[in-house]
Amino acid sequence: xxxxxxxxxxxxxxxxxxxxxxxxxxxxxxxxxxxxxxxxxxxxxxxxxxxxxxxxxxxxxxxxxxxxxxxxxxxxxxxxxxxxxxxxxxxxxxxxxxxxxxxxxxxxxxxxxxxxxxxxxxxxxxxxxxxxxxxxxxxxxxxxxxxxxxxxxxxxxxxxxxxxxxxxxxxxxxxxxxxxxxxxxxxxxxxxxxxxxxxxxxxxxxxxxxxxxxxxxxxxxxxxxxxxxxxxxxxxxxxxxxxxxxxxxxxxxxxxxxxxxxxxxxxxxxxxxxxxxxxxxxxxxxxxxxxxxx
Numbered sequence: 520x521x522x523x524x525x526x527x528x529x530x531x532x533x534x535x536x537x538x539x540x541x542x543x544x545x546x547x548x549x550x551x552x553x554x555x556x557x558x559x560x561x562x563x564x565x566x567x568x569x570x571x572x573x574x575x576x577x578x579x580x581x582x583x584x585x586x587x588x589x590x591x592x593x594x595x596x597x598x599x600x601x602x603x604x605x606x607x608x609x610x611x612x613x614x615x616x617x618x619x620x621x622x623x624x625x626x627x628x629x630x631x632x633x634x635x636x637x638x639x640x641x642x643x644x645x646x647x648x649x650x651x652x653x654x655x656x657x658x659x660x661x662x663x664x665x666x667x668x669x670x671x672x673x674x675x676x677x678x679x680x681x682x683x684x685x686x687x688x689x690x691x692x693x694x695x696x697x698x699x700x701x702x703x704x705x706x707x708x709x710x711x712x713x714x715x716x717x718x719x720x721x722x723x724x725x726x727x728x729x730x731x732x733x734x735x736x737x738x739x740x741x742x743x744x745x746x747x748x749x750x751x752x753x754x755x756x757x758x759x760x761x762x763x764x765x766x767x768x769x770x771x772x773x774x775x776x777x778x779x780x781x782x783x784x785x786x787x788x789x790x791x792x793x794x795x796x797x798x799x800x801x802x803x804x805x806x807x808x809x810x811x812x813x
Contacts, residue, residue, distance in 0.1 A: 522560035529572040533658065536573050536685060541660040543569040544682040550574070551594060554621070554629040555637040579687060584609065588653075588690040597626035597634070612700040613691055616647045616718065619702070622710045635671075636686045638678045638742070641712040643704070645672055646743035648691065650718045650735035656688035657681070672742040698722050699807030701799045704737075705791050707782065713738045714783045715791040717770075719803040721753070729758045734766075734799070739788055740775040748772070749796070763800050770796040 530536040540547055548567040550556055551574065559565040573579060573593065580594040584605050591600065600606050601617045620626055620634070620643055634644045635655065648655075648668045655666050657680055671679050680686060694700060704716030715738040724730040732753035734746040749766045756762050771789040779785045 522557075523563055523566045525567050526569045527572065528569065529575050531575045533573075533576050533578060533685075533687065536571055536576060537658060537660050537683075539569070539571050540685060541683045543571075547571055547682075549636075549685055551633045552596065552629040553633075554625050555633060555639070573685070582606065588692045589613070591631045591689045591691065593630065593632040593685065593687045595631055597629045597631060598623070600631060601626060610691060610693065612651075612694065612702060612718070612720070613647065615702045616643045619643050619704055619713070619716075625710075632686045632689050635689055636678060636680065638672050638676050639712070640675060640741050640743065641714075641716075641738040643702075643713070643716065643718075643737060646716065646735040646737035647702075647718050648689065649743045649745055650720060650733050651692050651694075652733070653692060654690040655686050656690070657684040658687040659684045663687070669745070675741040694720060695722055697807070699803040699805070701802035701806060703795050703799045703802070705795060715739055715774075715788050715795060717792070717795045717799045719799045721758070721800070721803045721807055723807040724755075727757070729753050729756055729804070732800075734796070736770070736773055736792060739773055739778055739792055741777070744773050746770060746773060746796075753800070758800070758804050763797050766800060767793040767796045 528539050547569040550570055550572045579592040581592040582595050582599060582603050583590045589610055597617050597620055601614055607614055634642050638645055653668045655671055657664050657666055666679050673679055699721045702718045704713035706713045717736050719734040721729055722731045732750045734749050736744045749769050752766055770792040774785055774789045774792050776785050778788050
């Protein structure tokens with residue numbers, strides 16, 4: 520199929536892009552990597568009258584270590600994160616998550632910010648950002664605003680971005696040096712969207728207990744989901760097999776009844792969530808022990 524007719528603009532500055540978006544609003548779409556947008560255009564599921572190509576805006580192409588977080592500009596490609604020495608050394612959880620995204624050809628063009636702005640509930644990056652308590656920067660002609668990850672994802676392919684805003688930066692907080700982390704997902708084939716996935720971050724206490732926990736899921740609902748009840752269960756525990764098994768049972772309750780589709784039923788996703796929870800927590804806890812012994 521071919522996309523519908525649209526006007527095309529390729530501004531070279533952020534201000535020019537924001538001016539266009541302020542003028543066309545809901546009738547415009549922003550093009551960065553295009554790995555999500557172009558299929559929607561070709562299937563005519565998106566029918567903008569104006570396409571704003573931001574690929575010439577060099578000021579949006581950066582990966583920068585800042586005090587407290589990793590800042591990723593709107594044009595930073597997924598493969599740049601994957602190969603970044605700074606990210607590999609200081610935030611390997613992001614590298615692990617990105618390596619699960621599609622295929623190398625997709626990661627070569629796809630952007631970090633674009634995946635988050637698209638907000639596919641089966642995508643890895645929205646769940647990762649949610650688990651890390653990350654933030655996004657939304658820019659418009661009125662200025663900038665900061666949106667927390669837990670407030671950003673509002674529904675299926677729906678975010679808190681206003682029609683005249685561009686997601687210009689994603690902020691991934693650094694993890695404590697002794698934190699244990701793990702990422703896992705299950706897909707029918709390598710490169711497919713995950714049927715279900717989970718990401719976990721655990722912080723150990725000096726006495727060997729789990730001091731705090733964060734866990735997020737994707738592919739289970741219309742948005743990425745934090746496992747609030749699981750986090751409470753794990754806090755200040757020894758994280759033994761009985762606790763991990765109980766966490767797996769709680770994970771099944773997170774899966775929405777509406778998650779059934781042509782790929783898997785909600786019942787199957789509940790079974791996956793239970794098993795993946797056990798795996799991701801055990802892996803993250805082993806990572807904690809490895810760091811303690813380093």
